[in-house]
Amino acid sequence: MTQPLLTLPYLIRRATADDAEAYACTHVAGLHETYEHIMPPEYHAYYDAELPSMIARRRAAFEEAERTPGSARSWLAFDGGGAPVAVATSGPGRDEDRPDFELHHIYTLRSTQGTGLGQRLLDTAIGTRAAYLWILDDNPRAQRFYVRNGFEPDGTSMLCGPTWHHRPMFRMHRRDQG
Numbered sequence: 001m002t003q004p005l006l007t008l009p010y011l012i013r014r015a016t017a018d019d020a021e022a023y024a025c026t027h028v029a030g031l032h033e034t035y036e037h038i039m040p041p042e043y044h045a046y047y048d049a050e051l052p053s054m055i056a057r058r059r060a061a062f063e064e065a066e067r068t069p070g071s072a073r074s075w076l077a078f079d080g081g082g083a084p085v086a087v088a089t090s091g092p093g094r095d096e097d098r099p100d101f102e103l104h105h106i107y108t109l110r111s112t113q114g115t116g117l118g119q120r121l122l123d124t125a126i127g128t129r130a131a132y133l134w135i136l137d138d139n140p141r142a143q144r145f146y147v148r149n150g151f152e153p154d155g156t157s158m159l160c161g162p163t164w165h166h167r168p169m170f171r172m173h174r175r176d177q178g
Contacts, residue, residue: 010117015074020059023076026084030107038138085109086117090125103133128177137168150174
């Protein structure tokens, strides 16, 4: 069993199949808070309706991660009262032209922002290795966070799919920090 990483006042530990519901609910809450100023109401309604399917997909992904060394891993952070407050997932790169490690996402609930939890999750999810991530345009808080952590735009951009209302996004990359 993986030992939890204690990050006061938060507990961060690897997510398991038993955490699928808490992870998916926290992820959706993070999506709502992060993108309330960017995305239309239909986006938020879609994720609310999609939550049961997201829970099932998370459960399957967490079970697969336990069976498959080297696959994507996820972490869940809890506050002092045991409530989930943040999520992160990372793993092998999925972009053919950028085979480095990929940070799939980090979402911290607004109540935790400014506490250092996002930094602790980033350090847990990717450590000091070279990595890349995708970020939506018009998300300056996240962009500042990643720039502080050595990421810079690599010149690659595209439009998201229909679920994300074809919003523009760009890729950021950082070199190994070790």
